[in-house]
Amino acid sequence: MSHAAAAAYNGLMEDVYLKYRICYQKTGNLKYISHLDMQRMFQRALRRAGIEIEYSKGFNPHPKLTYSPPLPLFAESLEEYIDLSSNNDINTDKLKKSLPEGIAINSIEEISESSVPLSSLISFAEYNISICAEKPFELSNKLKNIYENAKELKITKFNKKKIKTEKNILPLIRNAYFSADEKNVFIRCILSAKNETLLNPFLFAQSLFQKAELNFQTYDVNVLKIKTHP
Amino acid sequence: MVNNNIEHILKTTAKPARYIGGELNSVIKTDCKINFAFAFPDTYEVGMSHLGMKILYGLLNSMEDVYCQRVFAPETDMAAQLKRNKIKLFSLEQRRDLNKFDFVGFSLQYELCMTTVLYMLDLGGIPLKSSERSESDPIIIAGGPCCVNPEPFKDFFDIIVVGEAEETLTQLIELYKQHPDRKEYLNRAKKIQGVYIPKYYNQGETVQRALIKNMDTVYFPDKVIVPFIEPVHDRLMLEIMRGCPRGCRFCQAGFIYRPVRAKKVNTLIKQAEALIDSTGYEEISLTSLSATDYFGLKSLIDDIIQKYSSQRIAVSLPSLRIDKSNIDIMKQLRKHRPGALTFAPEAGSQRMRDIINKNVTEKDILDTLAKAFSEGFTKIKLYFMFGLPYETDEDIWAIGILVKKILDLYNSNENKIKALNLTVSASCFVPKPHTPFQFFAQCTQEEIIHKTQLLQKAIPRRVKLNYNDSTLSALEAAFARGDHRLNDVILAAYKKGCIFDAWPEHYDDEKWKSAFSDCGLTIEDFALKNFDYEDTLPWDFIDIHVDKNFFIKEAKKSAEQKTTKNCYESCSGCGIQRLNGGCVFEI
Numbered sequence A: 001m002s003h004a005a006a007a008a009y010n011g012l013m014e015d016v017y018l019k020y021r022i023c024y025q026k027t028g029n030l031k032y033i034s035h036l037d038m039q040r041m042f043q044r045a046l047r048r049a050g051i052e053i054e055y056s057k058g059f060n061p062h063p064k065l066t067y068s069p070p071l072p073l074f075a076e077s078l079e080e081y082i083d084l085s086s087n088n089d090i091n092t093d094k095l096k097k098s099l100p101e102g103i104a105i106n107s108i109e110e111i112s113e114s115s116v117p118l119s120s121l122i123s124f125a126e127y128n129i130s131i132c133a134e135k136p137f138e139l140s141n142k143l144k145n146i147y148e149n150a151k152e153l154k155i156t157k158f159n160k161k162k163i164k165t166e167k168n169i170l171p172l173i174r175n176a177y178f179s180a181d182e183k184n185v186f187i188r189c190i191l192s193a194k195n196e197t198l199l200n201p202f203l204f205a206q207s208l209f210q211k212a213e214l215n216f217q218t219y220d221v222n223v224l225k226i227k228t229h230p
Numbered sequence B: 001m002v003n004n005n006i007e008h009i010l011k012t013t014a015k016p017a018r019y020i021g022g023e024l025n026s027v028i029k030t031d032c033k034i035n036f037a038f039a040f041p042d043t044y045e046v047g048m049s050h051l052g053m054k055i056l057y058g059l060l061n062s063m064e065d066v067y068c069q070r071v072f073a074p075e076t077d078m079a080a081q082l083k084r085n086k087i088k089l090f091s092l093e094q095r096r097d098l099n100k101f102d103f104v105g106f107s108l109q110y111e112l113c114m115t116t117v118l119y120m121l122d123l124g125g126i127p128l129k130s131s132e133r134s135e136s137d138p139i140i141i142a143g144g145p146c147c148v149n150p151e152p153f154k155d156f157f158d159i160i161v162v163g164e165a166e167e168t169l170t171q172l173i174e175l176y177k178q179h180p181d182r183k184e185y186l187n188r189a190k191k192i193q194g195v196y197i198p199k200y201y202n203q204g205e206t207v208q209r210a211l212i213k214n215m216d217t218v219y220f221p222d223k224v225i226v227p228f229i230e231p232v233h234d235r236l237m238l239e240i241m242r243g244c245p246r247g248c249r250f251c252q253a254g255f256i257y258r259p260v261r262a263k264k265v266n267t268l269i270k271q272a273e274a275l276i277d278s279t280g281y282e283e284i285s286l287t288s289l290s291a292t293d294y295f296g297l298k299s300l301i302d303d304i305i306q307k308y309s310s311q312r313i314a315v316s317l318p319s320l321r322i323d324k325s326n327i328d329i330m331k332q333l334r335k336h337r338p339g340a341l342t343f344a345p346e347a348g349s350q351r352m353r354d355i356i357n358k359n360v361t362e363k364d365i366l367d368t369l370a371k372a373f374s375e376g377f378t379k380i381k382l383y384f385m386f387g388l389p390y391e392t393d394e395d396i397w398a399i400g401i402l403v404k405k406i407l408d409l410y411n412s413n414e415n416k417i418k419a420l421n422l423t424v425s426a427s428c429f430v431p432k433p434h435t436p437f438q439f440f441a442q443c444t445q446e447e448i449i450h451k452t453q454l455l456q457k458a459i460p461r462r463v464k465l466n467y468n469d470s471t472l473s474a475l476e477a478a479f480a481r482g483d484h485r486l487n488d489v490i491l492a493a494y495k496k497g498c499i500f501d502a503w504p505e506h507y508d509d510e511k512w513k514s515a516f517s518d519c520g521l522t523i524e525d526f527a528l529k530n531f532d533y534e535d536t537l538p539w540d541f542i543d544i545h546v547d548k549n550f551f552i553k554e555a556k557k558s559a560e561q562k563t564t565k566n567c568y569e570s571c572s573g574c575g576i577q578r579l580n581g582g583c584v585f586e587i
Ligand code: SF4
Pocket: B258, B259, B260, B566, B567, B568, B570, B571, B572, B573, B574, B575, B576, B577, B582, B583
């Protein structure tokens, strides 16, 4: 007997929801799909896979799904999460078939009601930033020097009222290592990934370029999120 | 040929997801003999909302040696990037250059899309005019409702399909397998019903509109593409019926899709199940020109709602005919999603509604809304038209009077929970070919301005009033009833930089005016043209199976404010009856 069926059998006639945590990869062309569009895509994929998820109560119910902090547009990732509650078992094969190319399931596990929520589970994320450059070794050294000697690293942002604000992102960086091959500069870094202090790896790289007085927009930059850290 | 070198461009383009393909249910094939590009002359978001494209994409890809791929009009930022990097406009599925297809089929859904067609051909490296193309170029096809008057754009297409394309397209493909030689192919294609080949047309020939006889057996997709980004209409569309029994005299769709052909409820239930299961969509819209005229609507809705209640699938209808019994249907649909009710009284006065043959009385309108209010609906959208034949200032005032009555009705309702959210949309009448009003001029720009000012005064301030740009609707009118002289105008306008003309932010009135004057013409020559009943019309050679005499009869009746019964009540002998020995409807 399945877990859900067992729970239902054990006397609870109401819908019984079990919590699941899905870990997945987002790669390839899906880097062009925003977090919001991904959410809609997942709701439909779950429905195609026959998974009935729990909805919030109220006049305009919405599905109860929790996602790991948003991945920036153009970044790929090997470790993303969704938490969901469902009253039926998840058929992994069916779910895999329901997903578009570019999404691969790493694992699906049943978690208890009291398990650590995603927001507490993930504090940092590790990225590999690769930057296509003409003189990669030179550039790598330059960026490394800037990073290691920086007292602060500023990014400019526009707040909700469209007012320009500056922010020092240095405290949001746990570490960063610089290397290069014939074509690319690589920055391997661990950045804050808490919802409130999420640091976008593109912005991190951009701030270094700004200090180096280089035009970031003209470089082809790829970001891969490798894993998350507590 | 297959172009993979666009990664760096995508990262600097707005909404790159428009250009990547790879959506769920998009078709991947290899090594097909015939490559067909389905081109939509508008953005991805608009094109992906269009049911006809989904049907034909599925149909063509169901053929073994055919690969149908999609192409949309890139936004101007993307187009600039393509040009700068010498990349041709490409298909989403395979990134195949547009000029490497055997066929490029454009779907012409509205009149103002023609410069965008040229823009796509140009970006795709294809000569703009049929006469400039050679054996190595793709065959360029036009389809869609605009093709009932193909003269204004005939120079740009090798084949124009008039009418419903499902069977005609299949025949065109089969023929191509046997006769790939361009000249021979086009000459033979001429004989297929619904096919117009401008190049090989002889004076005096008629082109008969193609139509599907049996809606239950005609191809309908069991899965459709689920876009990543939100298209304009982000829901499933299930076509329940083709044609409309009503015969409103301004409405082109009401005549060019005759007669009413409904699908069986069982067919629809199967199609709905397949679509929902293969897409995971949360909403299915039952589409038809007049969905509430579908005989099996209630049982169809009941069935879908019951079957999918645990999955929270909502069912929606495009708009409602004004009839209080329809409120019950909406009540049932609302259980899953609260929404607005949309009605189209079209005109404010009874006199005017009789002239256009709306067959709705003021009592019908007020009864329907009273019922809606008592059921707790608070969001209402009303559609009106102005600038109609025989219209006077009083008729415009009457729209305001009707709206006031509706407000009073709401205020007298004891159950009201919150303020009424009422929107009135008014659009300027555009005379269309193959309608009883095809003979009439559009009203002048001055009249349009006068009428919109009057409307603003007539409609109470607390009601939201929308109306469209008057210069845009004049251009639309010119193209709707235009003739072959417009081909040069389109080309001139494109050369001046006009594209996406239906988008107010792109539309450039000055450029269009100068394009007309470069050709020795004005927009008014066409928009303000009154035809006599005896005149030969530019679209007379297109036989949609509804007689011109029927349109003349209807036009004369409108002058006397006489109405005509709908097809369900009694046949008025429009001409279609000759096709199938009389119309039979299940009602
Ligand atoms: S032939 Fe009669 S019933 Fe059939 S579409 Fe024409 S008017 Fe309607």
